[in-house]
Amino acid sequence: MSSPRVVIVTGCSAGGIGSALCAEFAKRGCKVYATARRLEAMASLTHANIEHLRMDVTDDNSVNSAIEEVIQKEGRIDMLVNNAGVICSGSIIDVPLETIQRTFDANVFGAIRTSRAVIPHMASRKSGTIVNVGSFLAELPMPFSGIYAASKAALHSITDALYMECLPFNVSVVLVSSGGAQSQAIGRDRENSGLPPTTLYADYIDVIREQTDPGRSAMGTPLNQYSQELVGRVLKQCPPRYVSVGYGTTIVWLLQWLPRGFLYRLIWNYVIEKRRVELKKAQ
Template sequence: MAVQQGREDVVLVTGCSDGGIGAELCKAFHAAGCTVYATARRVEAMAGLREAGIRTLSLDVTSDESVKAAVAAVLAEAGRIDILVNNAGIGLVAPLAEVDHKKAKEVFDANYWGTLRMVQAVAPHMAARRSGTIANIGSVVGYMCTPWGAIYSSSKAAVHNMTDALRLELQPFGVKVVLVAPGAVTSNIGANNLERFDDQFSMYAPFAAVIRQRASISQGSNSMPTDQFARGVVQQLLRPRPPRHFLLGGFVPLIQFALWWPMWLRDRVMSKTFKTDVVLPPAPSAAPAGPVGDKKAD
């Protein structure tokens, strides 16, 4: 797919550590002639982008102060932000009945609240100019959840709903809002999921191996190369009228097809794929005690 050339938009992208989707999006925007500001919590994690001549800034989407400071720096230097891409986020793989609450809250703080922080920092400036595009990175699992990944999927479903409402709310101000839903795309997410993975399960000890496999399922042979994905997304975002929802990556045709299935069929396929189509034997338990106060007669 050819990227539209000659654009001079000012683009701000979050979550741009080298090797990820955000970094490749920055390269694709840069190749299209845009002025790109790449951001991540650690500037040193974007060394490859700096070498490519792309501006880099420190930005932690979980911090109000960091978001405000980074946006202010871009506006002070460039004078405007034409395109905001909310890409920063983290994953988590764990069974819901045993998920660590702290880790679950971190996912929502980065994926949902982080997106909202960026929107609230940038949208007023776009609205004042009656121009701009906000692209929120969701996921195909935001449309259809899988076992072992419900926290991440739920955070992305929340981003989907936010995006749909935001599109209508910003329409009067001439600001376009797009949902980008990646399928399987080669990136750091599998390694990052495994780094956060904790297999100290109690109820789900028999499923530890398949839960671990779920952590990197998007990084298999069906994954789309990150640069190909980025070029496709940038091509769509630089259109005068970008799509409301844009899905791209491995498994996308399957997910789109499966959304039409009846729930019983979807459950059957999911349970077979993620190994929940079993009935475990009863857990060993102590022999039942007798009634309280029961004594042998003298």
């Protein structure tokens, strides 16, 4: 009887995509290492196949220590799911540079840190899978989500290059273009949606804040459905290079066929301006 696959998932705080993925991997018989900056944030993950491990993807020592602990215990890592990240909302000219740096550190450099720590072990065995959870906003950025979209676009490009660079080692690399899911992460990052007093976008503050309203997640794909679809695909013997999952991914794919200038004006007029007027009338 073959031993269960060893899977590490980053960003597993309760109520988020990572937590749901851990539960689904465990249900399918995998040995799962759920990671987060705070162990208490993963208290809801109680399945016997799940172990909790502290890992801060923005800290080299934390990442290396966690990966080595798994290697020592299990002797191998079969899959790494880079899910950890933060949301950042606001106009490009208003978001503080330190906030932009934190966003890229978590969303981009975090995935690089963990991949650097894991891939050599996978390469030595000529086996393994890296899964990077990106966003459909990397393919179609929205107003006031430009920093987040840029960080995910960088992750998409890195994942594509990593796919090719891992071919000699028989290590699979999967890019997930994630749509909307019923995740509590939106509410946790709401403090990133403020604007300075001197902003040029004072008339749009309600629209910007709405982007990080926890209620918005209700329209997303239920987490159990999201995790079942994604886990089922990445556990295949030959996983796909690209997976699109979550609410809105189909419409984003269709919209990309429109001329970009026309599309961007359409989005601004009907997603931003129209909503701004509606929110003002509702006050």
